[in-house]
Amino acid sequence: MTADNRAPHTPLEQLAARYFAATFEQYPIIATSLGIHDYDDRLGDFSATALQNYAAQVKGMQAELAQIDPAALPITERSDYQLLAANMEDTLLDIEQIKEWQRSPQLYADVAVFSIFLLVSREYAPLATRLRGVLARLQQVPGLLALGKQQVQNPPAIFTETAIEGGGGAVSFFRQAVPMFASQLGEQDATLKADVVAAAEQAAAAMEEYVIWLNDDLSQRSDGDFALRGLYQRKLQLQHMIEQTPAQIAAWGRELFTNTLAQMRDLAEEIDPNKSWDEIIADTRRDHPTADGLLLAYRGETERLLAFLNHHQLVTIPPGELEIVETPTFQRATYPYAGYAQPGAFDAVQTGQFWVTPVNPNSSAAEQEQQLEEHAWAWIPIIALHEGYPGHHLQLLRANQASTYIRKHLGFSSLFVEGWALYCEQMMGEVGYYTDRRVKLSQLRGQLWRAARVMIDVGLQMGAMSIDEAIRLLSDQVKFSPESARGEVRRYTMTPGQPMSYLLGKDAILRLRDEAQSRWGQSFSLQRFHDRLLSSGSIPMKLVREEFWAAAEGG
Template sequence: IIHEAADTIFHVMVLLAAKGVEFEDVMKELKNNELNLLKRRIEKLEEKLEDYESWLKYKMQDAREDFAIGRDMLERRLELRGIEMGIDSILKLGQGYLQKEKKKLNRLARKIDAHISVEEITRELKKNHPRSFSEALKEYRKEISRARNFVKKRNFASLPQNEELKVQETPHFLRHVTPFAAYFRPAKFDKNQIGIYMVTPPENEEMMKEHNYCSISNTSIHEAYPGHHLQLTLANQHPSLIRLLSEGTEFVEGWAHYCEEAVKDLGYNDTPEHRFLQTLDLVWRAARIIVDIRLSCGEMSFEEAVNFLVEQTGMEREGAEAEVKRYTYTPGGPLSYLLGKHLIEKIREETEEKLGSDFELKWFHDMMLKNGAIPIKYLRGILEEEVNQKLIQTGKKSHTNNI
């Protein structure tokens, strides 16, 4: 595959190879004999990485410009993942959300300040951030703790035992691939489920705006509670090995994206400012669907995709270029966020309609989470069985009836 890779993929690989190995923070904790051994091995590794970088640059001369896998292959990939909607339907969904959420963004902007533009409000909200990175780390820890307490207090979902989430500064050797923050899930078979949330120190004062208070809150919901950490910790408890080793991207990313809005609907940081940045992220996820499909089908060039993200979401060009580079080698991945959120909300609406006054939000969320991080197609079938059992228990349905 690497001999036939697209040009954009080679560029990403060269970037990773060129960064080399950075272990400054690890070295500080080593004894002299351990340090000398590590240095010798790093020198050997850096030589190999330089050779690898040179080889990649040589291969780039023959790299093809066309990275699109084509409509048929994209359809097949989605089908294999258990996604039942066709490409055209998903594209239409993304276009509809983009229009709807941009209108919502304008309404929220007028609530915040009717005299300035959406772009100006975005800039103002991003200016409201902790004064230093150490304060930002404290804010992440505080917000994650608040979100966890909210999940428990408001009966959003059950919290598993033996779980913990540690917030720490991103080590040097991971910073070139983690520009802002990243969540590392607990090991699947560990007794104590400890997740790690890494936050990268900004290279300059300007980058502190990405750690603004509204974003810290929204990110903590998405990555920690009740998002990825809660979901994946519960998924790790499932006794089925097949489910432990299987994962539906549209459910994993869709769940975290769903939580961003769901907790606000229950009153968590439900202010126009927090809603504004959460909706701005939703606009970005809608644009992702459009770019992912058109880019993968060969209906949009790399430059057109970058321009689309900049124009539709207000993203900085450098950030948009990094996004699109990732899309070129993860076809069908970027569309999973909003598609998954949409499917979860649809299942919730159907479940509420069937159960009526017997519907309980915590029960619904627990049913979603306790069955593993499996594709939504299979989760829907399991949930239908659970709903049937609940209807039988409440006397609203006999054993012989079907939904």
């Protein structure tokens, strides 16, 4: 039985329900990620024919959606209409024009691994139940990877490089992590245990062959262009519901980069007039936890954050646990520092995972020290509040409580999600959570990084900036290590529009806060503002703002 047992009742929701059903048939991993477990035994058919058939279904439903007049809908349902319309068009853009299924070898590896990871990492059902889904999916992994070999044509070199680098982690996931989970089964499930271990080995072998093919074959013909170019602005409109041109966004990012750099220089002068900001940052980098103490450091910081939030009543804290764990091996190439994995919107157990990327024990001593420096004590408060409380974990738990049928399925706007987390970095300094000027300098350095992301996102996707130029911008001006800068830029090439979303979203939240302070006067409080802001779920700020003031007018 599906976890989503609320029947859609409006014509819009009934149409959306058919769209979601078709989407889950095509992409079962999406259903699993949402906490809908009717599709847990499938990987999906990524063949060109299946994708074309799905696209035809979507076009038919687009025509039906056009028969509904959004102006006649109440504001919440009108927002849902806009979410659904944008998602349908974005889906068609991806399948028919961007064609990730044809240009991304990483797509097939990601589906293979994440489809299994979601089943073992979330305790939504007894282990034996989950492992039956794992077994079914494992048995389909060789076929999925074989399909990838057939369909991927002339990808960008950096896409192939990323798939190769992540391949070792994927193999170890199948060969080590999956059998470890299966070993927890009791004797009554001995047959299931043996079947899972055998299927995991077959999946590992298939992944090894896939990586060999990537190295020996595909890498020799990976000359494609990752830049979206003419499709980029439409992608931004559909993802973020913004109308600025890429050129306008890049110019804004450059201006903010310059302004942030000036603030950092002024603050560095206060801290130590004999040192530049990057020299002070270099000093702070050398003060960090040990490799063995990384998780403990982040767990301790999270406890302090929760105590502060409760004492100062800055925002309502929803129920749900946060596990602070090592970043999965297959994700470390693209998450070199930290990350967050949210619970599904429909999962009964609302437990999120705060990923901390450990030091690579196979690296040289100098490289290990360089990795540890990315977890300096002066940076840990900023990273912890961004990923956990009051950042991603708190906000996404609140979003999972969103009341509408449609936005529980579609509500993930990186503009809002990342904008909120970046806003929290500044806001928690404003209210006194951190007072050390070195932590403030770290917060500003994070803002400088996100301003660089705006410029890099536009530059890469419009073909105006090379990968090497983007790496140099991060390493020379934001002072990233070359290895970390390359990991960042690698991810940016594969996620157009996402890198810019942090700063664009934060700016929109700050402007809305200023407006609320002006209109509410003495009745303004951060808790009132934050609770109302978070009540719409993870939808684009354009829609959040409309709902925010509609709610305010109603009290």
